[in-house]
Amino acid sequence: MSQHRSTDNLSNSSGAETKQRPSKRSKLKKRRRNDEDTTAFSEKHWGVCSHNRLSAAYDYNYNVRQGNQRFVCVRTRNSNLVLRRQTRLHLMNDRLDPALSVYKQVFDEFYAWEQADTRTYIQYLAANAESDDGEEWDDDFFKFDDHLPSVMDEGDDNDDCGFLVQSFDPDGSIRDRRKVPCVEIQARIPLEFQHPLKYEMCTPDSKNAGQSTSFNSDEVLSFIPYADDEAFPLEEFLNPENLKPFRNFAWQTEDFKDPDVDVIELEVARRLHYGDLGLPLSTIDTLGILHDKVGVPGPSGLLWEASQRDIPFWPGSALTNLPTLSLENLPEKDDIYHDINISSARFCSHINCLVMNCKVHSHSNLSYIDEVLPLDVSKPILTKAGFKLKDGEPCSELCFRSFDETQDGIMEGVHWHDPDDVNFLESVLKVDADMSPCALAVICRKPCLEYPRTGKKVFIYRTRMFPDEKILKGQIIEERRRQPAALVLRQAGNAIQTWAKHRNKCQNVRIQRNQIQNIKVQPTKPAKYGLGAFATRELRAWTYIGEYVGEMRNLSSEESSQRSNILNKYTGLNYNFELNLSLTLDAARRGNETRYLNHSDKPNCEVLVKNVNDEHRIGIFTCENVNKGEELFLDYGPRYWQQYGNSAPELGEENRQDEEHGEDVSGEDDLEYI
């Protein structure tokens, strides 16, 4: 296997002029005049720069300030990632330098390990492959040059082997241009190995998804599909007629965050905290050398991000035998308002959808979905008297409703001494400024008015925060903007319960439950067009098979359909299913077993498009009795064959006859769909 394609800047490959963020040129020029030393951006991975040397990176960060500050730049050789943090020299010089050394050490360790690890894996793969006759391969057969130069001479004529890697200054000029050789491995393919269908692969999914970011942006390309196949029409894919070419790879964009950064910085934080320096997490944050805060509680920051993904185990993270840093290292912080906004953003904003992180309604082309706005800060409308009248009689002498302002008490105890208590009360009042003091007392675990001399009375605190004069001056509650879905859903709780009670009677429930039944995927016989779906038992007419799911694409999006058609033509497989006038479901990259139903003009299955909770979804049903082992077919319709440039269908009655009596599909040769 050898790599032939060059991965230089995409706009170069498309012939367009290369340019990156040409703004702030004049400032940069001025700075460059002073900038004698450019070694900070040399081939080394690491550089610590004074602010003069920051010029080349300046354009990446608009918050850069000068003066009594210094900037730290970390640049990886493999991407354009530039991290830098500003720090006040006079405040933390004594801690900054040792902390930076730790960062440098971890950084170097990580990349040394990563390269060695990748190399070992490649060797391992080759070494474990067997030759045709079952013998271990000759060592000579596997060519792997351990002593390849890390950078090839640019004048080297051997264009076929290697990548051209360019990095750019912010004004678009080329800063660095070099060839990096590729590693060539020869591997034999065992004779019995059957080449899979052309790059047949599909991510299993049980529900529709908004289109992945793979090809849906005219700006950015996540990866080059079929990059190792010269037969793939790459130029056409990158620059389809009448469409804009991609500008960049996803990892060349400014907001791309290299996933290695979290891994490195987690280890840096661990060593800074538990190592010799013993820095508290909050101090690490003030040093400003990490990309993300490490000491912030709540669902954000480095530790939280790390808890949401698998962090690879690498030797550096086990070297020092220090305890592991985790979310448990963080102080708890109660902020109800913040928590609601964070979790609401994860709820689908579609009122009928109860799915967290829903992929369907986040589809940007669905115009009926609004952006999820943060909860409005609640405005008070109740005066002190309004409170007292609101919920009936005083419960006791010490009830806030008995409270008389003319007597003692009002002036005392308004100040709470614990700032956490105050913050928490305030965050609750941001959600509901007119919450009854009884409820506040329960939530905040403070008395509403009882124990007058303890000074922790939520009623008094609230009325101090929002004095009557403010409310009487006409602080009228504004019409709420859109509420976060979580709240709307709670309010809609009754409706949901009613729905739940009747759900067994609902016609759409089988689609909602999303079960795939009674089919098995295996090669068709004769194997004319790849895989097909076969009945695993006898099925009566109108048995539900499953829901056809895939990525939703807007039919009017010329961009993505044109690119998608190029891929379909190349693979010879087309998984588009038109859902309605505006959307198509494409199961090419994600889907379930139903994507394998082939076409026949005498089909034994039919589709019913159902409106399920305000969405069109495709249910597949048998339309006649089907024998066990019989292949299941749909009629794709004439538009399918005309529209997507497919060749004419090959299958008609003929193949159905072959399967008429069915056969056992439980044999060992069956392909399981995973």
Ligand SMILES: C[S@@+](CC[C@H](N)C(=O)[O-])C[C@H]1O[C@@H](n2cnc3c(N)ncnc32)[C@H](O)[C@@H]1O
């Ligand atoms: C939805 S896929 C069906 C599953 C496909 N056989 C597989 O292995 O993934 C549709 C593709 O299958 C092939 N196909 C299905 N029915 C066919 C037929 N009757 N004649 C020719 N090709 C067919 C075509 O390549 C078509 O683009």
